[in-house]
Amino acid sequence: MIEFLKQPWAWYVAGPLIGLTVPILLIIGNKSFGISSSLRHICASCMPANIPFFKYDWKKEVWNLFFVLGIFLGGAIAINLLSNPAPMEVNPELAGELTRYGITDYRSLIPQDIINWQSLFTIKGFLLMVVGGFLVGFGTRYAGGCTSGHAIMGLSNLQLPSLIATGCFMIGGFIMANLILPLILSL
Amino acid sequence: MLQNTDANTDLAVRSLDAICVNESRLEHKWYHNLKYLVVGIFFGIVFVKAEVISWYRIQEMFRLQSFHMYGIIGSAVITGMISVWLIKKFNVKTIYGELIRISPKAFNKGQIYGGLMFGLGWAMTGACPGPLFAQIGTGATVVGVTLLSAIAGTWVYGRIREKLPH
Numbered sequence: 001m002i003e004f005l006k007q008p009w010a011w012y013v014a015g016p017l018i019g020l021t022v023p024i025l026l027i028i029g030n031k032s033f034g035i036s037s038s039l040r041h042i043c044a045s046c047m048p049a050n051i052p053f054f055k056y057d058w059k060k061e062v063w064n065l066f067f068v069l070g071i072f073l074g075g076a077i078a079i080n081l082l083s084n085p086a087p088m089e090v091n092p093e094l095a096g097e098l099t100r101y102g103i104t105d106y107r108s109l110i111p112q113d114i115i116n117w118q119s120l121f122t123i124k125g126f127l128l129m130v131v132g133g134f135l136v137g138f139g140t141r142y143a144g145g146c147t148s149g150h151a152i153m154g155l156s157n158l159q160l161p162s163l164i165a166t167g168c169f170m171i172g173g174f175i176m177a178n179l180i181l182p183l184i185l186s187l
Numbered sequence: 188m189l190q191n192t193d194a195n196t197d198l199a200v201r202s203l204d205a206i207c208v209n210e211s212r213l214e215h216k217w218y219h220n221l222k223y224l225v226v227g228i229f230f231g232i233v234f235v236k237a238e239v240i241s242w243y244r245i246q247e248m249f250r251l252q253s254f255h256m257y258g259i260i261g262s263a264v265i266t267g268m269i270s271v272w273l274i275k276k277f278n279v280k281t282i283y284g285e286l287i288r289i290s291p292k293a294f295n296k297g298q299i300y301g302g303l304m305f306g307l308g309w310a311m312t313g314a315c316p317g318p319l320f321a322q323i324g325t326g327a328t329v330v331g332v333t334l335l336s337a338i339a340g341t342w343v344y345g346r347i348r349e350k351l352p353h
Contacts, residue, residue, distance in 0.1 A: 005236070011258030014237030018259065019266025021230055026274060026287050028222050033267075034207025035317040039341040053345035056200040061209055066220040068320045070227015075324025077228065078235035090243045091252035098246075109241040110313060110327050117329050128311050133319075133333035135308025137340025140316060142301025142351065144292065145206040147315040150302075151260060154206050156267030157289050162206065165298040170249075172306015177249030181310060 006084050022156050031063055034149030036140035038068045101185035114185070124187040143168070204348075206292045213283055234321040242313025249310050295353045 025031040041058045042065070048054040087106040090098075098104070103113045119125030140146040143165045145154060151169065154162020202208045234240045237259060247253035273279070274287050281287060309315055312333050314322055319337065322330040344351075 008238055009233070009236040011237065011255050012262055014233050014239065015259040015262025016266045017233045018230070018237075018239075019263035019270070021226065022267040023270035023274060024226055025223070026271075026281070026289070027279065028226070028282055029209075029213075029219070030211040030281050030285055030287055031209050031223070032207035032289055034205070035315070035320075036341075037205050037207055039316060039338050040205065040345070042338050043342045043345060047342065049342075049346075051342075051345045052200065053203060053348050054342075057197050060197070061201065062217075063209065063220050063223045066223040067227040067230075068317070070224040070229075071231035071234065071317055071320040072227075072324040073224070074228040074231015074233075075235050075240070075321035076231075076326075077324075078232040078321075079325040082232065082236060088238065088241060088243055091247050091250075094243065094247055094250060094252050106243070108327070109235070109238060109243075109325065110322060110330070111242055115242070115327065115329060120329060120332060129329065129333045130336045132308045132311030133336030134340040134343075135304050136312055136314070136316060136319070136333075137308075137337030137342075138344045139301045139303070139305030139308055139340070140337075141204055141341045141344040142297045143305055144204040144295075144297060144301070146305065146317070147260070147309075148317055149206040150298075152263050152267055153289075154292065155264045156271045157291070158268070158271075159206070159292050161292050161294040161298050164294065165302040168299050168302025169306040169309060172303040172308075173245075173249040173310040174306075175303075176307040176310035177246055180307070181246075184311070 002082070005082050008084060019152065019156070022153055025067075029063065032149075033153040034064070034145055035068060035071075036137075036146035036149060037061065038064045039137050040141060041065055097182075098185075101182075103185075122187075124184060127184050127187075139172075202290065204297060206290075208290050210288050210290060211281075211283075211285060213285060230317070231321045231324060234318055235325060240314060240318035240321045240325070245310065245313040297351070297353050300352065 022033050041061050044054040044058040103111045105112050150162040150165040238244050248256035319334045
């Protein structure tokens with residue numbers, strides 16, 4: 001059983017499990033699934049700085065912080081108890097492209113050749129981690145949600161704004177991955 | 188100074204640019220939140236095992252080189268849609284007997300501008316906010332910097348929100 005769980009899980013197993021989070025959170029406490037809001041609650045609890053956007057009773061949304069703490073712990077449990085020792089299998093076309101940028105290490109889920117503490121102090125690493133992270137935090141709040149809130153929860157509830165937001169997430173991602181990222185990775 | 192004691196005012200502020208607002212009126216002891224921790228753990232494990240938090244899988248998705256992420260997001264949405272439909276059809280209540288409510292969301296231009304910005308960041312970091320937490324859990328401590336930067340991005344957004352087109 002454990003050996004079975006250690007293999008990478010297929011999309012048709014993982015997708016429905018992720019989708020089930022929607023009714024589970026609704027049924028155990030009327031919570032709408034969303035993750036990027038946790039970043040806002042962290043701002044509201046740690047540094048509201050008298051900004052109206054952060055002046056609300058964040059304790060009413062504290063469940064969301066427990067949820068993301070759980071995601072963190074889940075990551076730790078999966079990697080320590082259920083991890084698959086084989087390197088990641090990626091599309092040969094992608095692997096070929098990444099080799100040109102010096103990305104050859106597939107032992108981890110993230111490319112350790114470019115995402116590591118030393119590279120953080122290079123322009124490439126700074127752009128990928130710090131600027132990229134900033135865009136994720138700024139963009140999700142500006143859009144009112146992320147992949148979970150808009151693409152999964154919003155679409156589950158047939159919300160047109162969520163469909164528009166999800167379309168824009170994809171457009172932004174396609175532009176970055178195909179047009180801009182090759183330039184950044186060449187740095 | 189305006190006091191935020193009125194529950195409606197507070198909900199209005201919390202609802203700004205948030206599609207997911209908790210509308211439960213029930214008050215519980217803190218340990219009731221542990222059930223969300225458990226759901227989060229389950230969720231984090233799925234994230235890692237299905238390689239949703241992998242930078243490579245995100246790159247494949249945006250290069251149309253793999254069906255994996257499309258299959259995951261698509262089947263998650265279909266599962267969610269059927270669940271929400273069933274919940275509405277049968278007026279399913281929470282385990283506390285409260286009627287389940289999901290707040291609708293109005294369109295604003297932020298969903299376009301912010302959506303595009305998030306898309307750019309998603310392809311750079313290879314992670315949306317959920318996977319950031321899971322990636323740190325897998326021991327990639329440097330992703331903590333990405334998370335702090337995302338928190339800073341959210342803070343700056345809140346700071347300049349009134350000046351942005353919505």
